[in-house]
Amino acid sequence: MTMILESSETFLSIKKWKEQIPGLAAIFSTRNGGSSREGFSSLNTGLHVQDEPFNVITNRNIVGANAKAPLEEWVCAEQIHGSYIKEVDRTYKGRGSTNYQDSIKGSDGLWTCESNVYLSLCFADCVPLYFVEPNSRFIGLAHAGWKGTVQNIAGKMIQKASESGVDASRIQVYIGPSIGKCCYEVDETVADQVKHCLNREDHSSLTKKTNGKYNLDLKMLNKQLLEDSGLKKEQITLASNCTSCEEDLFFSHRRDFGKTGRMSAVIGWRE
Template identity: 45%
Template sequence: MEPFAYNHQSYFLIKNWMEQYPGLAAGITTKIGGSSTGVYEDFNMGFHVGDQLDAVCSNRSQLADLIQFPLKSWVGAEQTHDTVIRKITKNDRGKGSDSYDSAFKGTDGFYTNEEGILLTLCYADCVPLFFISPIHRMIGAAHAGWKGTVNGIARKMIEKWGEEGIPPNEIFAVIGPSICEKCYIVNDYVINFVENTLEDVEKKPYNTIKEGQYTLDLRKLNKMILLKAGIPEKNIQVTKLCSSCDQSEFFSHRRDQGKTGRMLSYIGWKETSE
């Protein structure tokens, strides 16, 4: 079943999570309905892509109103395709919410068990990973491009939660809108890293097109890594939405030849008390 539901032109929700867990906000934005112009049209969430700062801030404020989660409670990152994951507290709120300079440096994943914090990350083909352990009220998000994927950012999130006393069988994951296998062509250099990541797996998440050229399914690869980390298959949901195919709804770094905006993934518990 598709985990993402089109609730509003500007964002998709992880509908079944939000229905099961009251107070949860979780989803990803589209490119529709904002103030940005040109190649960033319309709803660009990325500060770092060359868009006007005022437009990005306006778009973020608009999303904050739509999902009823104040901008001052957001956290954001300077994403570097690495595997650094940070635990966030209320003291961190506002970092990266309205400027790139204030974002967490060199960070590609967040997690928290506190209310009133919205974990946000930006995408334009890379894989958004969402995590929740309802029993422990823990939530998390990770940005998994091919580098972050093969270096195990998904596994590292599970390990971080293990240090918090959360076993893999109590963790649920959603793999979000990103570039699909048929749109993602890679070379031997990338495939060698994939091979090293999945040495003991027979069925590989890629297919050969011709010598030195392959289609790579990053979503399947992340699912395989999560399974290997101990997450039960029934706890993992994978979208069919492709950032490259779905041209009217998503930005795509590959399709748009590097000149494009960014979607924003978000997950947070709304505050139930002051």
């Protein structure tokens, strides 16, 4: 497993980045150690899932404090399962952190090169994509469900970085915990879009089932799209976690039939 549980029960961190990139906070919260109840038990960080807002803000503060990424410096996006990516700076600090209506509208990706700006998105099966290039201080975060994935939000983040002068050959990407191929079944319509989004004939992310549907490996598909955008395999690391299988650690939209909490991905530079 390429992510390890930190000293707090509330989040996982990217071990390789923690060891090799000083000053970078890059974490993924668990479902444990919070104040929410029932289906949101206990560390729900999603403000849009009908949980009590006070509990969610309390939970976000717990994550922020334990990760040394203060909530007042988070920037959050609306997340509409699209592929629009927004550049943010210090003037955006706090957007969406305590009020979902104040989130960056229409966006599923955020990037910055500034310190003390913590990019944050919510997840409960979709793929979190973390990006970093230490020399330029470029960091990015993207939310890739199947729709955002086939719209190539992964490749679009690399394009944004390149357009801003970042050397793409130095970018590192972490593909975080999401629903695994073991648990993610899709229909022919989705499978067709998967096949058409790649610049290759390799559709190994799909496995056809006897019922005519497919199991889809979203993490692998995003890896292939990143490679199609010019990244080498050694620039990309995949989490082995399945959010649906690991009920003790993660919320899962599919496993929990839609009534569940959200984990938060957070990345930022500590000044």
